[in-house]
Structure formats: C-alpha cells, structure tokens
Amino acid sequence: MTPKRDIPVITTVAEMHQWVANERSLGHTIGCIPTMGYLHDGHASLIREASTRHGAVVISIFVNPTQFGPSEDFERYPRDLDRDLAVVAEAGGSVVFAPTVDEMYPNGAQSSIHVSGVTEMLEGALRPTHFDGVATVVSHLFEAMQPDEAFFGQKDLQQTLVIRRMVEESAIDTVRRVKISIMPTQRETDGLARSSRNVYLSDEDRAVAPVIHRALAHAAKAIMHGERSKVLIELSMFATLKSVERFSIDYAVAVDASTLLPKDTFDVGDEIALCVAVRIGRTRLIDNELVRVTA
Ligand code: AMP
Numbered sequence: 001m002t003p004k005r006d007i008p009v010i011t012t013v014a015e016m017h018q019w020v021a022n023e024r025s026l027g028h029t030i031g032c033i034p035t036m037g038y039l040h041d042g043h044a045s046l047i048r049e050a051s052t053r054h055g056a057v058v059i060s061i062f063v064n065p066t067q068f069g070p071s072e073d074f075e076r077y078p079r080d081l082d083r084d085l086a087v088v089a090e091a092g093g094s095v096v097f098a099p100t101v102d103e104m105y106p107n108g109a110q111s112s113i114h115v116s117g118v119t120e121m122l123e124g125a126l127r128p129t130h131f132d133g134v135a136t137v138v139s140h141l142f143e144a145m146q147p148d149e150a151f152f153g154q155k156d157l158q159q160t161l162v163i164r165r166m167v168e169e170s171a172i173d174t175v176r177r178v179k180i181s182i183m184p185t186q187r188e189t190d191g192l193a194r195s196s197r198n199v200y201l202s203d204e205d206r207a208v209a210p211v212i213h214r215a216l217a218h219a220a221k222a223i224m225h226g227e228r229s230k231v232l233i234e235l236s237m238f239a240t241l242k243s244v245e246r247f248s249i250d251y252a253v254a255v256d257a258s259t260l261l262p263k264d265t266f267d268v269g270d271e272i273a274l275c276v277a278v279r280i281g282r283t284r285l286i287d288n289e290l291v292r293v294t295a
Pocket of ligand 1: 035045187
C-alpha cells in the first residue's frame with residue numbers, strides 16, 4: 001500500500017493565489033472541484049477526472065451559509081476535514097482550499113449575484129435564495145482558485161445550468177475563462193445517488209430511498225419505449241414514488257434539459273430531464289436522469 005500523502009490545507013485567498021502562481025510557474029494547468037465537504041465517491045469521481053486532465057487539482061471545502069434558507073440544515077450539515085483529506089489524497093487531489101466564512105465574505109454578504117430564468121423553477125421555486133448563494137460563492141471561489149476547468153456533478157442539474165450562465169455573463173476575467181465540465185451521477189449499488197445528506201437517513205428511510213432512482217429509471221424506460229406525453233411520464237414517476245408512504249414529494253417532473261421548462265409533448269431530438277425531489281423525515285433528497293428522445 002502506498003503511504004497516504006499529506007494534503008496541504010489553504011485557508012486564505014492570498015495564499016491560494018500564491019499557490020496558483022507557483023503551480024502555473026511549474027507549467028501546470030489547474031482543475032478545481034467546489035464542494036461543501038463530507039466527501040463521498042461522487043466527489044472523488046470528480047477529483048479523479050480532474051487529476052487526469054490537470055497537473056494541479058484544488059478542492060474547495062466550504063459549507064456556504066448564503067445558500068441555506070433560514071429553516072434549512074446549515075448548522076447540522078456534516079463536517080469532517082480529516083476524513084475529507086484522506087478522500088482527496090486517495091483520489092489524486094493536490095490541495096484543499098478551506099476558507100472561513102469571514103474569509104469568503106470579508107464585508108458581510110449584503111450583495112449577491114442573481115441569475116434569472118433557470119433559477120425560477122424546481123429548487124429555485126422551493127428555496128428562493130438558494131441559487132443567489134450558489135452563484136455568488138462559486139464566483140468568489142473561482143476568483144480565489146483561478147482554475148482552467150471546474151468540475152460539477154449532474155446530480156445537481158439545475159445548479160450546473162445556473163453556474164454556466166453565471167460564468168458566461170461574468171464581468172470578471174478569471175471567472176469567465178473557466179471551462180465548466182459536468183460529470184455523471186455516482187450511485188450506491190442499489191441506485192441511490194451518493195450525497196453527503198444520506199448520513200441523515202434512518203435505517204428505515206435508507207431502505208426505501210432507492211425508490212427515487214427506480215421512479216426515474218421506469219420513466220426513462222417508458223420514454224425509450226415511445227412515451228412522449230409529459231403528463232404520462234410524470235404520472236409514471238408519481239406512481240412509483242407514491243408506493244413509499246414516507247415520501248413527501250416536492251416535485252417529479254419531465255422538462256426540457258437545457259431550459260428546465262415544461263413541454264406538453266416531447267419530440268425526437270429533445271433531451272428530457274426527469275427531476276425528482278422528495279422529503280423523507282427531516283431529509284430532502286434530489287435526483288435526476290437525462291433521456292434523449294430517439295425515433
Ligand atoms: P456538494 O458538496 O454537495 O456541494 O457537491 C459538490 C459537487 O459534487 C457538486 O458539483 C455536486 O453536484 C457533486 N456531486 C455531489 N454528489 C454527487 C454524485 N453522487 N455524483 C457525482 N457528483 C456529485
């Protein structure tokens with residue numbers, strides 16, 4: 001077994017800039033993975049991919065208060081830096097950027113970046129300030145880490161669309177030049193999407209949670225067998241999810257994958273996003289599947 005590498009932890013933006021300058025002087029390009037920590041194999045898959053493409057890979061670990069609503073789980077969000085450093089070392093990361101809240105928001109957080117359009121539905125409708133927090137922190141993190149490429153998971157599909165739009169429209173050079181890459185969702189063997197929040201699930205809740213993926217897979221199969229009606233695709237997801245009494249369904253929708261807007265009937269060539277959010281106990285789980293409509 002190879003000995004575990006010690007991963008340096010940088011906590012200030014100034015030090016981060018120095019590290020980036022040094023890596024660039026060595027001829028390295030920089031990949032980054034923004035996270036809220038409590039890393040699992042979903043995060044590790046992003047780190048692994050980044051390390052195949054870049055000489056230097058920085059993972060940010062920052063539980064961002066501005067993306068949590070007042071009644072959400074900011075305080076109890078799981079945190080374990082030592083465990084995270086072991087995951088980063090194993091997956092091939094170079095350094096961790098773990099700033100404090102004051103370092104990220106030195107003047108408080110009275111201003112924010114607002115992306116309109118794609119933030120208005122699904123998660124944005126239920127968590128009204130969430131995407132302002134996400135867009136703002138990712139812009140700040142990109143300024144700090146100055147990456148060439150940043151890696152995100154398809155698991156948070158709407159977030160990827162928000163970030164792409166934020167980057168395209170940013171007036172800040174170090175933000176606008178970042179290439180955004182989206183990686184597939186990593187799942188447990190029973191289909192449950194890996195998530196830091198899965199640790200909240202009781203044994204009973206954990207046992208039924210894979211039904212979310214089953215609902216997505218059934219609907220995807222129906223589309224592949226020729227179903228084109230939005231209503232019928234959504235009914236299929238509801239029917240599967242309703243089999244679990246403990247679920248409270250926030251949404252289960254079939255929408256256009258690039259705009260997240262509804263469409264009554266899908267056509268050949270369309271890419272459909274099947275998106276689900278359920279609450280189970282005090283935990284909220286989201287998942288999605290993309291399906292291309294073929295003839
Ligand atoms: P988080 O720490 O939850 O903010 O996630 C950090 C990044 O990891 C985001 O881009 C997520 O979409 C991504 N991610 C989270 N879970 C998974 C997963 N199961 N598979 C792939 N990527 C994931």
